[in-house]
Amino acid sequence: GAGVSQTPSNKVTEKGKYVELRCDPISGHTALYWYRQSLGQGPEFLIYFQGTGAADDSGLPNDRFFAVRPEGSVSTLKIQRTERGDSAVYLCASSLRAGGSSGANVLTFGAGSRLTVL
Amino acid sequence: GQQVMQIPQYQHVQEGEDFTTYCNSSTTLSNIQWYKQRPGGHPVFLIQLVKSGEVKKQKRLTFQFGEAKKNSSLHITATQTTDVGTYFCAGRSGGYQKVTFGTGTKLQVIP
Numbered sequence: 139g140a141g142v143s144q145t146p147s148n149k150v151t152e153k154g155k156y157v158e159l160r161c162d163p164i165s166g167h168t169a170l171y172w173y174r175q176s177l178g179q180g181p182e183f184l185i186y187f188q189g190t191g192a193a194d195d196s197g198l199p200n201d202r203f204f205a206v207r208p209e210g211s212v213s214t215l216k217i218q219r220t221e222r223g224d225s226a227v228y229l230c231a232s233s234l235r236a237g238g239s240s241g242a243n244v245l246t247f248g249a250g251s252r253l254t255v256l
Numbered sequence: 257g258q259q260v261m262q263i264p265q266y267q268h269v270q271e272g273e274d275f276t277t278y279c280n281s282s283t284t285l286s287n288i289q290w291y292k293q294r295p296g297g298h299p300v301f302l303i304q305l306v307k308s309g310e311v312k313k314q315k316r317l318t319f320q321f322g323e324a325k326k327n328s329s330l331h332i333t334a335t336q337t338t339d340v341g342t343y344f345c346a347g348r349s350g351g352y353q354k355v356t357f358g359t360g361t362k363l364q365v366i367p
Contacts, residue, residue: 171355180262180344180357181299194354196257229298236353244289245346245355247298 140164142248144230150254151220159215159251163232170213171245172205173229181229187213188236220255227252258283258349260358268364275332277361279345286348288321288328289355294341299357302330302343335365 143162151157163170169188173181183197187207195205202220207213217224227250234242259282269275279288287306291299303312305321305328312319318331328345345358 169353173357178362180360183354183356186354188353196354231299241304243287243348243353244301244304245291245299246301249298 142230142232142246144228144248144251146251147249148252148254150256152256153220153222155220155255157217157220157253159217159228159230159253161213161215161230161232161248163211163213163230164246165211167232167234167246168210169233169236169243170207171231171233172213172215173231175227175229175250176225184215186236193236217253220253222255225253225255258347258354258356260345260347260356262343262345262358262361264361265359266362266364268366269335271337271365271367272334275335275339275363277330277343277345277363279328279330279347279358281326281347281349281356283326283349285325288325288345288347290319290328290330291344291346291357292341293344293360297341299344332363335363337365337367339363340365 145160171186172184175181185195185205190210202218204216229250231245231247289304290302293299309323310321316333320329342360342362344360
């Protein structure tokens with residue numbers, strides 16, 4: 139697509155429920171990043187994919203968080219047993235590739251998915 | 257792990273005044289990018305710096321990368337109300353492609 143698309147834009151759920159957030163990156167972009175942003179804070183790295191594989195998942199806070207990108211395009215961030223502290227805007231970004239310095243590694247962000255856990 | 261700090265956290269300036277934000281990394285960076293996030297929006301790429309001591313300009317914006325590649329700055333000359341937003345630096349270190357964002361500087365411009 140023309141830009142990075144994230145759905146849903148808003149999700150309200152109850153504590154303990156399961157949530158899936160979807161990211162559709164720019165067509166042809168091989169690298170895909172997930173970030174979490176709380177109010178007044180900078181984007182906090184969660185995970186990034188190069189193709190289908192998770193190249194770095196060091197930012198996932200605990201084992202309740204999991205992300206997949208089975209065909210190297212669309213990615214889903216899955217959160218089990220949600221907690222109130224998971225409330226934040228979840229941002230997805232893609233780039234042509236992860237490495238290099240030519241500009242192919244510039245991140246294009248989606249509008250984000252705002253998650254509220256009651 | 258790598259930490260990227262920015263100062264100041266907030267800055268209020270009168271329209272027409274200059275503004276500078278500073279970015280400091282705990283580790284040497286392979287490159288640094290700057291992003292701007294308007295209120296209610298998402299981060300949008302501004303520029304990338306790669307070389308030690310590099311300086312780049314975009315109209316009223318001047319970006320610098322430190323000689324040791326551990327710090328960077330963004331300077332805006334004669335701010336305008338359209339400059340309002342939060343400015344983030346974001347860096348990669350070593351062979352890792354994980355992009356770590358700074359804490360951000362929120363700029364408010366008073367007309």
